[in-house]
Amino acid sequence: MNISDYISIFAIVFVMFNGILGSVLVVIYGERKVLARLQQRIGPSRTGPWGILQTLADAVKLVLKEDIRPQNSDRIIFYLAPLIIFTPIFMLWVVLPFGSGLVLGDIDLGLFYVSALLGLSVVGMVAAGWSSNSKYAMLGSARSAAQLISYELPLILSILSVGLFAQLFTDNPFNLSSIVNAQAGLPFIFVMPLAFVLFLIGGLAETARIPFDIPHADEEIVGGAFVEYSGIRWGAFQLSEYTGLITMAFLASILFLGGWSGPFSDKFVWLQPFYISSKTAFIILLAFWIRAPLPRLRIDQLMAFAWKAIIPISFANFILVSLVVFIGDRISLPIFQIQLILGLLNLISMIALAYLLTSRRKRRLAVYRERWGEK
Amino acid sequence: MFTALFLFFLWRPISLGTTTGLFTALKHAFRRPVTLQYPTEQPVLAPRFMAHPVLTWDFEVDEPYCTGCLICMKICPTDVITVSMKDNEKFASEDSKRRKIVDDFKLDVADCIMCGLCVDYCNFDAIVMSDHFDASVDNRSNLVHDLQTLLDEGKGQQEKGRWSPPATKKSQRRSAAQAKVSKPSSSEEAKESTSEENEIETD
Numbered sequence: 001m002n003i004s005d006y007i008s009i010f011a012i013v014f015v016m017f018n019g020i021l022g023s024v025l026v027v028i029y030g031e032r033k034v035l036a037r038l039q040q041r042i043g044p045s046r047t048g049p050w051g052i053l054q055t056l057a058d059a060v061k062l063v064l065k066e067d068i069r070p071q072n073s074d075r076i077i078f079y080l081a082p083l084i085i086f087t088p089i090f091m092l093w094v095v096l097p098f099g100s101g102l103v104l105g106d107i108d109l110g111l112f113y114v115s116a117l118l119g120l121s122v123v124g125m126v127a128a129g130w131s132s133n134s135k136y137a138m139l140g141s142a143r144s145a146a147q148l149i150s151y152e153l154p155l156i157l158s159i160l161s162v163g164l165f166a167q168l169f170t171d172n173p174f175n176l177s178s179i180v181n182a183q184a185g186l187p188f189i190f191v192m193p194l195a196f197v198l199f200l201i202g203g204l205a206e207t208a209r210i211p212f213d214i215p216h217a218d219e220e221i222v223g224g225a226f227v228e229y230s231g232i233r234w235g236a237f238q239l240s241e242y243t244g245l246i247t248m249a250f251l252a253s254i255l256f257l258g259g260w261s262g263p264f265s266d267k268f269v270w271l272q273p274f275y276i277s278s279k280t281a282f283i284i285l286l287a288f289w290i291r292a293p294l295p296r297l298r299i300d301q302l303m304a305f306a307w308k309a310i311i312p313i314s315f316a317n318f319i320l321v322s323l324v325v326f327i328g329d330r331i332s333l334p335i336f337q338i339q340l341i342l343g344l345l346n347l348i349s350m351i352a353l354a355y356l357l358t359s360r361r362k363r364r365l366a367v368y369r370e371r372w373g374e375k
Numbered sequence: 376m377f378t379a380l381f382l383f384f385l386w387r388p389i390s391l392g393t394t395t396g397l398f399t400a401l402k403h404a405f406r407r408p409v410t411l412q413y414p415t416e417q418p419v420l421a422p423r424f425m426a427h428p429v430l431t432w433d434f435e436v437d438e439p440y441c442t443g444c445l446i447c448m449k450i451c452p453t454d455v456i457t458v459s460m461k462d463n464e465k466f467a468s469e470d471s472k473r474r475k476i477v478d479d480f481k482l483d484v485a486d487c488i489m490c491g492l493c494v495d496y497c498n499f500d501a502i503v504m505s506d507h508f509d510a511s512v513d514n515r516s517n518l519v520h521d522l523q524t525l526l527d528e529g530k531g532q533q534e535k536g537r538w539s540p541p542a543t544k545k546s547q548r549r550s551a552a553q554a555k556v557s558k559p560s561s562s563e564e565a566k567e568s569t570s571e572e573n574e575i576e577t578d
Contacts, residue, residue: 038401039400039403041409042410045412293396293399294393
């Protein structure tokens with residue numbers, strides 16, 4: 001490698017890093033605005049036209065704030081923890097493709113790389129909570145560790161089921177680019193909606209979004225693992241959280257919504273980044289929408305939901321996909337028929353699950369009425 | 376038939392609480408925001424909205440209506456009014472019919488409960504409830520309003536038309552007092568008194 005290679009690498013990394021930072025600003029502004037409209041408010045409207053400079057002002061304020069460290073905290077780990085959370089999320093973007101060939105490192109085991117790095121944020125959370133010598137931070141980090149570990153499983157199982165299904169199309173099913181190429185005919189969301197829903201729930205929990213925002217339950221433990229942080233270090237946590245949201249949405253659009261493929265995306269290459277970013281924006285909007293009406297789960301409800309409902313379902317989904325792919329491949333069914341069968345089975349199982357959930361609620365209501373009378 | 380089946384199979388999933396909540400939120404997104412952008416956008420107050428009381432100004436004689444009779448000070452449930460009276464100089468020069476006039480009037484808005492009793496008891500219609508709702512100040516001592524501020528605010532209220540001149544109301548009150556004084560023991564007298572009242576009102 002000569003010097004021009006280094007310069008080009010530096011330029012690419014610089015552009016990507018700053019692009020992600022800028023998109024985080026946009027996403028935070030968009031979240032505040034969309035959430036406000038969903039709750040019949042106006043949202044930020046004072047800083048700049050329509051308040052578009054609000055996040056920038058917040059960021060400037062965070063940078064200018066004093067960086068305080070509690071007296072008896074573990075200094076090295078305290079200063080390291082934001083970086084431990086911050087870095088893996090940005091490392092993910094090395095393998096995420098924006099278009100055909102528009103990717104920094106097109107590695108063959110992209111899915112494994114992604115699932116490995118997604119799990120790393122737990123370490124940073126625990127480090128932050130442990131080192132800041134505060135019971136609230138400790139509690140928050142313990143809760144978030146429990147949550148992140150529990151929801152890692154369904155997330156990775158749904159990612160793996162995508163890899164399994166992509167086997168039918170390519171020799172290289174864990175490469176993200178070939179997964180996108182496999183969805184040129186039919187995006188995987190129509191083939192396995194159950195895996196998509198599981199991925200969405202797991203992703204919301206991993207990025208600590210609202211029905212699962214126990215790690216930083218603002219009203220209970222005032223900010224979770226990073227109560228003691230201030231200024232730019234707290235900003236780093238916030239930044240990595242929103243970057244995690246964008247990354248999850250990007251991953252979902254790659255794995256399930258067909259990535260960069262869309263109408264005329266083969267002829268006009270410049271359409272590809274546009275397609276993938278609009279799909280990402282759609283998933284992010286979905287996350288905002290889910291945030292608006294739902295309350296926070298209690299910690300025991302959260303764990304029960306993970307271990308009693310989501311993880312068995314994701315295992316069942318994994319087994320279903322692998323069975324269909326295996327049998328279909330053995331008896332050499334055409335791919336279209338395999339897709340149809342898998343999609344129908346998924347639909348049936350989703351409706352059955354919904355029935356199961358509602359019937360459980362009805363049973364509980366019946367028990368309640370039996371005990372306490374009509375109310 | 377197909378639609379019915381479809382609805383039958385989809386109704387339970389849709390009727391899940393989470394789904395209902397999601398669609399409720401979506402419905403609210405298309406409604407108008409209820410936010411009032413306060414300093415630029417003023418609220419529309421109800422016609423009988425009551426903030427703290429202020430004093431009115433008699434533009435004919437160019438002096439306050441208040442004679443300093445102390446009735447508001449006596450009736451005030453939280454003791455926020457302090458009044459003193461003096462001899463009216465304009466009475467000596469026969470410009471005014473008021474023998475006494477208010478000397479100083481202090482109102483502590485911090486303790487005022489905006490009950491409006493002072494307005495009800497005032498014999499001279501000299502006091503009126505204002506619509507001055509944004510009463511915040513940067514120092515607690517600034518909440519004690521003196522005579523000049525109260526009169527200035529009262530002029531503003533009179534210009535807004537939140538106060539009717541006392542002439543009409545005074546005649547009504549006098550007729551009511553006469554009805555009381557006559558002590559209607561029999562129904563006829565009561566009838567007479569009511570008819571008197573009506574006559575005066577029609578006048």
